[in-house]
Amino acid sequence: MNIVIIKYNAGNIQSVLYALERIGATAQVTDDHEQIRKADKVIFPGVGEASSAMRYLRQHELDKVITSLQQPVLGVCLGMQLMCKHSEENDTTCLGIFDEPVKKFVSKDALFKVPQIGWNNIYDLKTPLFADEPENAYCYFVHGYFAALGEHTIATADYIQPYSAALHKGNFYGAQFHPEKSAAAGELILKNFIEKI
Template identity: 75%
Template sequence: MESGLNSTPITTNQRLVIVKYNAGNIQSVLYALERIGVEALVTDDHAQIKAADKVIFPGVGEASSAMRYLNERGLSDVLKQLTQPVLGICLGMQLMCRHSEENDTTCLGIFDEPVKQFKPLDATIKVPQIGWNNIYQLKTNLFAHLKEESYCYFVHGYYAATGGHTIATTDYVHPYSAALHKNNFYGVQFHPEKSATVGEQILKNFISLI
C-alpha cells in the first residue's frame, strides 16, 4: 500500500445512496461524507438504490431484527442484486455474510464467511471490542494510500472469520476479517466514519472505485 494519505477533497457527480433501515448509523456516515465534500441520499426506495453509482450499507444494532426488517421490505433482494460498488459497515458487513451466531440469523449470503461471537478465554479481554485497533494484510484499492498497521475504530461483539474474501485482518481474541471483498461488494468491520483520516481515506477510496 502507498504510505501517504491523500488530503485532496473528493469531486464527484456520482449518485451516492445510504441504505435507510432500522440499524443504520446513518447520521455519522453523512457527517463523514460531508467532511470529504460528498453528498449522499438516505433512502430505502428500491429504484433509487438500484440507480445509485455507489451504495453504502451501514449498521449498528442486532442481526436478526435488522434482517427481518430488510426481508419484510424487500431490501434483501435489492441489495443482493446490486452491480455497482457497495460498502457494508460494521453490522452492515456482517449482514452481508452467510450466517450470524447473533440469534441464529440467516443473512444475505454475499460473503460465505460465518459471523461468530467473541469468546475470550481471559476475563481481562472485554467484549464487545470498543476502541482503536490496527488493520493489516491490506488488499485491493479500498486501502490505497494507507500504511499496513493503520488504526481504525471498532465497536462489535461479533466478527466475520477470515477466509477467501478477507482483504484486511485485525487481531482481537484471535485474527478475524477487518474487511471483506467479493466482486462489487466490500465490507468493513470497523467504522470508517469514526476512524479519523484513515477512515476518510477509505471512504474516498470507495467513492473512487470503478
C-alpha cells in the same frame, strides 16, 4: 456522483453523512428500491442486532435489492456482517454474499472485554479500497461478533484471535470497523471507495 445510504432499522446514518461531508461528498438516505438501484455507489451501514435487522430487510424486500446490486456496495459493521451467510447472533440467516461465518467473540481472558470497543490496527490490506493506507492503520471498532478469516478477507485485525476487518467479493465490500469514526484512516477508505472502486 449519486451516492445512496440504505435506510433501515439498524443504520448509523448520521455519522456516515458527516464523514462523507468531510471529504466533500453528499449522499441520499433512502429505502426506495429504484433510487438504490440507480445509485453510482451504495453504503449499507449498521449498528444493532442481526436477526431484527434481517427481519426488517426481508419485510421491506431490501434483502433482494441489496443482493441484486451491480454497482459498488460498502457494508459497514453490522452491514458487513449481514452480507455474510450466517450469524451466530440469534442464529440468523443473512444475505449470503460472503461465505465467511459470523461468530461471537468468546474470551476467558479478562483483558479482552466483549464487545470490542475502541481503536485497533488493520493489516494485510488488499484491493484499491486501501490504496495509500499504511499497514497497521488504526480504525475504530464496536462489535461483539466477527467474520472469520476466509477467501474474501482483504484486511485483518486481531482481538482475541485474528478475524476479517474487511471483506470483498465482486462489487461488494465490507468493513467491520467504522470508517466514519476512524479519523484520517477512515476518511481515506471512504474516499477510495468513492473515487477508486
